[in-house]
Amino acid sequence: MSESAVGRDQIPASPEATKAAEDLFRHARGLSDVIGGERFRDELVASLFQRAEEVTSMAVQHRKPKAWQRVGNLDRILTHPVLGIPLMALLFAVVFWLTIVGANVPSAFLAGLLMAEGGLSGWCLEYLGVPAPAMLGTSLYEALHMLFAFLHAPGWLSGFLIDGVYLGLAWVVSVMLPPMAIFFPMFTFLEDSGYLPRVAFNLDWLFKRAGAHGKQALSMMMGFGCNAAGIIACRVIDSPRERLIAILTNVFVPCNGRFPTLIAIATIFFGGLVAQTSGFAASLIATGAIVGIVVVGVVITLLVSWALSRTLLRGEPSAFILELPPYRRPNVLRILYTSLIDRTLFVLMRAMVVAAPAGGIIWLMANIDLGGVSLATHVSGFLDPFGHFLGLDGIILLAFIIAIPANEIVMPTVIMLYLSQTRMLELEGAELGGLLADNGWTMLTAICLMLFSLLHNPCGTTIWTTWRETGSARWTLFGALMPLALGIVACAAVATAVRVLSGLPI
Incomplete structure (x- = not known):
């Protein structure tokens, strides 16, 4: 640094200059209060943009836009103060419905290809109406068992690797891949067409009142496909404080890994209320229950952000x-x-990495006996009193603990433990409803399960992504335990209130 620069840096401000600066800032604050207080910044920016548009209009000529590109006409509807949010909700409801309905066929295909007994035989008959070729009559799961038998591998090794690790991975791929492969292209289509900024515009006032950033609406929407992807999407928020709020609250919107459990419970318990009178009414009630739990998640996102x-x-x-x-x-x-x-592939690979150990743990707990009783039975029995307090049971709590690496395996684990099997199974419809009823499930159990599925700790992929994005073990631990604490409090409050009102023992 030169001598003149050093001398210039060391020259103190004169009292006159300091007083002038203070007077200037005081005058600016006074003008801010007169013009509109907190709205001063918004009005200033709006005036700058208005002047920029005036200058641009005098210097630039625009070609006539196509009808679908006329921003003014569309935005009068899509960003309308009254119509904007209902139209947005309707659009995303269609996206969710297409994701859920459209994923059924490819999910069943992957399940038949990877793990179902008989391979694709059942899928071909149900969806194509023709028998499957002989080469497709064996799933990869069955082929692996035949290979291990041919190699004379010990039963414990084939059980751990195939019935445990492989089956856990197969469940995650078959359940998680199709919804993501449908949801993310539709979401990216809305993003590429220019509609997503309108979503942030419509919801900005809600998140502003919650002390959060308007762009959190975008990361929240992405979370419906996968919470890990939603957390990565929080990078669009420049403020570190508001980005961290968005990361910590993204778990409160149900991802596609939780939707299979929510759909199954809503169909059996809520749709079953009117199933004998009207199938269409049953589907409407089941859909209403899922939409209701989604709305609860959005409200909790805003409250926790606040x-x-x-x-x-x-x-x-x-x-x-x-x-x-x-x-x-x-x-x-x-x-x-x-x-x-x-x-899709980025999130799926992370999910597979953390899901592989879960399958092995499930198999070990179901096959290790202590005193003639499996380890899973011992643990679920220990958890049962606390599960009853939450309106659930010990097996449900154990399934959620085992499924921390991947939420997709919650219901298969519950079914496996109820049936005392040594590997994960899948039941649907009346067969699943009968199994749950035989194990003491009531409407209270269904409500508490849906609530706990919404509010429990994030999956392993989301926890890993939180750590990668924040670089903080402290905030990662807080992000994992905070929703779990809220889920425990919410389920305990609902279960206690229902039991007190109905006169049942707490």
């Missing part, structure tokens, strides 16, 4: 200047690459 922004992550919401882009014709190749490579 609480964090006023306690552990206290601070003022940062400015959210959103220039709505013009609507664009989506690029199909970019949509496919972004949704399938960057999102």
Whole structure:
């Protein structure tokens, strides 16, 4: 540094300059209060953009946009103060419905290919109406057992590797891959067309009141496909404090790994209320139950964001200047690459890494006997009193603990433990409903299970992603335990209230 620079840095400000600066800041604050208080910044930015548009209109000529690109006409509807949010909810309800319905066929195909007895025989008869070729009559699960038998491998080795590790991976792939492969392209289509910024615009006032960032709406929507992907999407939020709020609350929207459990319980218990009178009414009630639990998740996201922004992550919401882009014709190749490579396969590989140990643990707990009783039975018996207090039972709690690596295996684990089997099984419809009823399930059990599925700790992939994105073990641990604590409190409150009102013992 030169001598003149050193001398210049060391020259103190004169009293006159200091007083002038203080007067200037005082005058600016006074103008801010006169013009509109907290709205001053928004109004200033709006005036700057308005002036920029005026200058641009005098210097730039635009070609006449196509009808579907006329921002003004579409935005009068899509960002309307009254119609904007209902239309957004309707659009995403269609996306969820297409994801759930569209995933059934490929999920069944993958299940038959990877693990079902008889391979694709049942799938071909049900969906194609023709018998499967002989080469497709054996699943990879059965082929692996035949290979291990040919190699004379010990039973414990084939059981652990095939009935445990492999079967856990097969469940995750067959349940998780199809919904993500449908949801993410549709989500990316909305993103590429220019609609997602309108979602942030519509929900900005809600998140602003919660002390969060308007872009959290985008990461929350991404969380419906996968919470890990939703946490990665929080990178669009510039403020570290608000990005951390979005990361910690993303778990409160149910991902596609939790939807199979929610759909099965809603169909059996809520849809079953009117199943004998109207199948259409039953489907409507089941759909209403799922939509209801989604709404509960969004409300809890806002409430927890509000609480964090006023306690552990206290601070003022940062400015959210959103220039709505013009609507664009989506690029199909970019949509496919972004949704399938960057999102679907990336998240699936992380899920498979953390799900592999879960299958082995399930098999060990079901096959290790202590005093003639399996280890799983001992643990579920120990957890049963606490599970009853939450409106559940010990087997359900054990299934959630085992399924920390992947939420997709909750119901298969419950079925396996109820039937005292040594590997995960799948039951559907009346057969599953009968099994649950035989094990003491009631409407209270169904409600508490759906609530706990929404509010329990995140899966292993999400926990790993939280650690990678925050770089903090402390915030990762908080993000794992905070929703679990809320789930315990919520289920205990609901179960206790129902029992007190109905006169049942607590």
